[in-house]
Amino acid sequence: MRLEQFAYAVAVAEEESFSRAGDRLGVAQPSLSRQIRLLEQQLGLRLFHRGPGHPTVELTPDGAAILPFLRRVLADVEAITAEARALAGTDTGHLRLGATPSLTTSLLPEVLARFRDRHPGLVLSIVEAGSRDLVSSVADGGVDLAFVVLPVDQSQVATQALFDERLVLAVPRSHPLAGSRQVRLADLASMPMVVFRPGYDLREVTLDAFRRAGLTPRVALEGGEMDGVLAFVAAGLGAAIVPGLVLEANPELVGLPFADGDLSRTVALAYRSDRPLPRAAAALLAQVTAEPWEADPRMGGRIRVTGRGATPGRPA
Numbered sequence: 001m002r003l004e005q006f007a008y009a010v011a012v013a014e015e016e017s018f019s020r021a022g023d024r025l026g027v028a029q030p031s032l033s034r035q036i037r038l039l040e041q042q043l044g045l046r047l048f049h050r051g052p053g054h055p056t057v058e059l060t061p062d063g064a065a066i067l068p069f070l071r072r073v074l075a076d077v078e079a080i081t082a083e084a085r086a087l088a089g090t091d092t093g094h095l096r097l098g099a100t101p102s103l104t105t106s107l108l109p110e111v112l113a114r115f116r117d118r119h120p121g122l123v124l125s126i127v128e129a130g131s132r133d134l135v136s137s138v139a140d141g142g143v144d145l146a147f148v149v150l151p152v153d154q155s156q157v158a159t160q161a162l163f164d165e166r167l168v169l170a171v172p173r174s175h176p177l178a179g180s181r182q183v184r185l186a187d188l189a190s191m192p193m194v195v196f197r198p199g200y201d202l203r204e205v206t207l208d209a210f211r212r213a214g215l216t217p218r219v220a221l222e223g224g225e226m227d228g229v230l231a232f233v234a235a236g237l238g239a240a241i242v243p244g245l246v247l248e249a250n251p252e253l254v255g256l257p258f259a260d261g262d263l264s265r266t267v268a269l270a271y272r273s274d275r276p277l278p279r280a281a282a283a284l285l286a287q288v289t290a291e292p293w294e295a296d297p298r299m300g301g302r303i304r305v306t307g308r309g310a311t312p313g314r315p316a
Helices: 003-015 018-025 029-043 061-087 108-118 131-139 201-212 226-234 244-249 279-290
Strands: 093-099 122-128 145-149 157-172 192-196 218-224 240-243 253-257 264-272 293-296 302-305
Touching: 003 018, 003 029, 003 061, 018 029, 093 131, 093 279, 108 122, 108 279, 131 145, 131 157, 131 264, 145 279, 157 226, 157 244, 157 279, 192 201, 192 226, 192 240, 201 240, 201 264, 218 226, 226 240, 226 253, 240 244, 244 253, 264 279
Parallel strands: 093 122, 093 145, 192 218
Antiparallel strands: 145 264, 157 240, 157 253, 157 264, 293 302
């Protein structure tokens, strides 16, 4: 078996097409198909459904089970290459970082700006997704590090908690409760709510808060991403439970703290636990864990980096 066969199989799975995968890789389709068949013979498994009954190429159950391992091998090879460059004294390479949408638009730019100042030769790639999807991406090697929300239930993924953040109720400034200092869960009983799409940790937090309070949410709209949810709230379609930090860039919205209930989330960095981190990922982990993350009472308890922290180094 050869590495390019692994890359071919991953590309076909992602593109759901031999022709599109060939275009993406710059490989003629007959050659691509031949290498995939050879890989299947060597593995003794059929990886893809083929035939007129399948207008797009689909993974077989065996193929779906094998795909994470193929991705992991390719990610490990890329990590070896990056580590070799670092050992040779070249501050170049590729750091793949995941983050939830709320962190991508709030805390991440400041963190990455400082990181790039120290490592200007690195290429950074950002994957923006929900916390559950990011944990899976860490496990299969799709990203080196990811800002996620605890808890994480994945044996191959370790986490480093960074800070706890209280969640708030986002409402438009024209809302009757906008002038309140706090809100109670009971106040939400008859309030139209905007709920995130399935897979978002904030969706589960919202629904769980209602369950624990013995309430049933009055869902006005569901299925949105962070930017969409905030826009829907601003348009008056309903209120939403969100992290306070996302409201800094949305002055048309007000964040109301909860007087009851422990509505909060713990943000952490996630990384593979079964192999050493690439140097770039280790440097970012060291920088972020050295940051003095604190709640700023002047900003309603929103999390801020209050200083530059220690000079990052490779974790022990």
